[in-house]
Amino acid sequence: MYKVRQANPMENLLGLPSPVSFSIWWNGGSILGVLLGVQILTGLFLSMHYTADMTNTFASVIHIIRDTPGGWLFRNIHANGASLFFVFMYMHIGRGLYYQSYISQPRTWMVGVTIYVVSMGVAFVGYVLPWGQMSFWGATVITNLISAIPYIGPSAVEWVWGGFSVGQSTLNRFFSLHFILPFLIGGLSGLHLLFLHEKGSTNPLGEMSHMSKVPFHPYFTWKDFVGFLFAFFMLALLGFFYPFILGDPENFNQASSMVTPVHIQPEWYFLFAYAILRCIPNKLGGVIALVFSFAILYFLPLAASGKIAPASFTPPYQVVYWNLIAVFLMLTWLGACPIEEPYIMLAVPTTILYFLLYLILIMMPTLWVKLISNSDNS
Template sequence: QILTGLFLAMHYTSDTMTAFSSVTHICRDVNYGWLIRYFHANGASMFFICLFLHVGRGLYYGSYMYLETWNIGVLLLFAVMATAFMGYVLPWGQMSFWGATVITNLLSAIPYIGTTLVEWIWGGFSVDKATLTRFFAFHFVLPFIVAALAGVHLLFLHETGSNNPSGLNSDTDKIPFHPYYTIKDILGA
C-alpha cells in the first residue's frame, strides 16, 4: 500500500481545481497508472478484509482480555479507518466531496466544541482546498504511524503472548523476543 501510494503521489495534485484531473491523468496517461491506482484502492479493501478477520478472531478467542494489546489494536483500527477515509476524499469527485462534508459534519454533534472542531478540520467554513490539502498530508503520514503502531502492537503481543484455539498457556521453553523474533517480524518471515 505504501509503495503504490508513493507512486500515485508522484502524479497527484491536492488542489480542488486539478485533483480530479490528476487522477484521470494517472489512469489514462501514466504508464500502468490505472493498474497502480486499482492495486492501491483494492489493496485497501483486501487490507480491511484481513483486518476484520483479525478482529473477529480476537473477539472469538477472547483476546480483549489482554487489555494493552487490545487497546493498541483498537487505536490501530481507527488509524487505518482514518487513513482510508482520507484516501476516499482525494479523487475529489462528487462522492468524495459529499463524503468529506457529511462525515466531518458528524463531529459538529459534539457539545460546545463541535462546530469549532469541524471548521478547524476544514481549514475554513466549508470543505475546500485547505481540507483537501490537509487530507492528502494526513493520508500520506498516517500509514507510517500505522506501521509504528503495528510494531508496538506486536511488541505487546510478544510480551503477553497470544490466544490460541486450545486456550492453553505454555510458559515453558520460551526464548526472548529480541533479537530472535525482531528480525523475523521485520522481514515478514
C-alpha cells in the same frame, strides 16, 4: 571465560515459541503487515503524480490512470488494497473476539484497536482525495457530524474544513494526513508485535503455557507464506479483473457542490457504523452511537474479569459471537440501503442488538467460569 551468545532480533523473531495448535486464523496479522507495506509503497508512487488542487485533482487521477506508465495498476491496487486491508482487519478482530485475546493480552488488544481506529481515519481521508462526487459529499456529511459537539462543534467543523465548507484547505489537510498517518500505523504495528512477543500468542485452546510450543520458523513461516500468496491472489484478482466492483459509480463524476448524489454513503467498511448513525433521530445521540460502535472494543479488556472460557468449549459464547457477526453483516447491508422504510425500522432493533450482544460477550466468560466451578463444587 565463556560468553553467552546474544541472539539478534531476527533470530529471536524466527525462534519465537509458538503454540502448535495455531490455525489459519492466526495468519491475519502477518497478512495485514504485508498489505500495509503494499499500501505505503503504492501510495508513495501515486503521490508523485497526484495534485492536491481542487481544479486539477480529478484530472490528475485520470492522468495517473490513462497516461502514467503502470499508473492504472498502482491506482487499482491501492484502492482495492484498502478494502482488502479492512477484510483482513475485521477477520483479525473477529479472531481476537472469538478466542478472547482481549482478556489474555489486554495491552496488545488496546494497541490493535488503536491501529484499527487510525486505519479508519486514513481510509476516510484517502477516500476524499480522488475528488469525485461521493468523495466530496461523503467528506461533507461525515465532517459535519463534528458540529453535534455542544458549544465547540460549529467552530471545530470550520477548523477541520479550513473555511466555511469542504474546499482547498480541506483537501490539502486530508492529503497530508493520508500521507503521514500510515507511518504511524507502522509504528503502532511494531508496538503491537512487541507486546505480543512479551507474553506469547494465544491459541484455540485458550492456554498460554510454553509446554506445547515450537519455533515460529519453519513451522509457521511457511503457513504465513501461503497466506501471503492468497492475499496477493485476491489483490491481483481485484486489480486486474474487478477494479471497480467495490467502488461507487458516483465517484466517476467530478465533485460538484451544486449537485447532491441521490444516495450518499461511505465505503463498505464504514457502513455498519453509518447504519447506526442513521437510525437515531437525534444528531448528537447518533454521533455518540457511531463512535461507540467501534470504540466499544476498547472497553472489552477493562470490563473483563480476567477469566478465559475458551470458545471451543463454551457453546453459549459461540452462539452470542456468531449472532454478533450476523448483526454486523446486517448493519453493513442496511447502511447501503436507501434511507426509507423498512430499512430504517430494521436498523433500530439491529442497533440495540449489536450493543446488547457486545455486553453479553463481555460477561459471558465470567458467568461461564462461575457456572462450571459451581457445578464442580456440587
